Amino acid sequence: MNKPAKENKKIALLLLLSVSGILSVFLFQPIAQDPVYHHFADSRQYAGIPNFWNVISNFPFVVVGILALYCLVKRKPQGMFQELFINKLTFFLGIFLTGIGSSYYHLHPANETLLWDRLPMTISFMAFFSIIIGEMISLKAGKAFLVPLLVIGIVSVLYWHITEGKGRGDLRLYGLVQFLPMLLTPPNYATF
Numbered sequence: 001m002n003k004p005a006k007e008n009k010k011i012a013l014l015l016l017l018s019v020s021g022i023l024s025v026f027l028f029q030p031i032a033q034d035p036v037y038h039h040f041a042d043s044r045q046y047a048g049i050p051n052f053w054n055v056i057s058n059f060p061f062v063v064v065g066i067l068a069l070y071c072l073v074k075r076k077p078q079g080m081f082q083e084l085f086i087n088k089l090t091f092f093l094g095i096f097l098t099g100i101g102s103s104y105y106h107l108h109p110a111n112e113t114l115l116w117d118r119l120p121m122t123i124s125f126m127a128f129f130s131i132i133i134g135e136m137i138s139l140k141a142g143k144a145f146l147v148p149l150l151v152i153g154i155v156s157v158l159y160w161h162i163t164e165g166k167g168r169g170d171l172r173l174y175g176l177v178q179f180l181p182m183l184l185t186p187p188n189y190a191t192f
Contacts, residue, residue: 007138014133014184021180025172032169033160038109054106058099065096084134087127087146094124111169115161122153122177129181136185153177 046052069092071077072085097120105117126149134142156173163170 007141010137011141014137017184018180021176021183022173025176028172030163030168030170031172031175033111033114033164033171038111038114040106040109049107051106051109055103058102058106061095061099061102063099065092065094065099068092069096083139084131084142087131087134087142090146090150091124091127091131094120094122094127096120098124111161111164115157118157118160118174119154122157122174123150125178125181126150126153129185132181132185 040051040054042053043051044053049055069089072089072092076082098117101116101118101120105113107113127146130142130146130149132142133145156177160169160171160174
């Protein structure tokens with residue numbers, strides 16, 4: 001089988017499994033956010049910062065995000081697929097924003113601030129998945145899937161947030177966005 005046909009077969013399988021996952025998640029009852037989620041092991045305050053270690057532990061995400069963005073933009077590392085530059089830029093921007101969003105959430109843990117923790121993480125998850133697709137299956141598919149994956153990820157968080165605000169929270173789509181890519185990530189079917 002030639003390379004384009006093999007790539008197309010893998011992409012078709014990926015899409016079939018994704019659609020099946022999305023449809024099957026609705027066979028389960030909605031999953032609300034457990035309020036206990038917001039209670040952390042370390043709730044001490046230092047230097048006027050509540051939940052100090054939970055807040056400060058996000059600083060490395062900010063640093064790694066900044067350094068990686070700098071390296072991508074200024075140094076253009078050798079061996080990098082230039083075709084996936086935007087995907088990688090989006091991934092590290094998500095890492096940087098995760099540090100900020102997660103710090104904000106941990107300052108005042110509640111469903112309202114959890115939105116700002118989950119949105120950037122989802123951006124990183126989906127960008128990373130598009131990079132895996134681009135490097136393992138097809139550069140063209142990796143580039144093409146970035147925006148749809150980002151939209152799906154963002155919608156999953158907004159859907160949870162809106163339903164939570166209406167008193168009938170539903171984490172099913174967000175859970176799918178977090179865990180389905182791990183199940184679908186090559187090389188699970190790289191030799192297919």
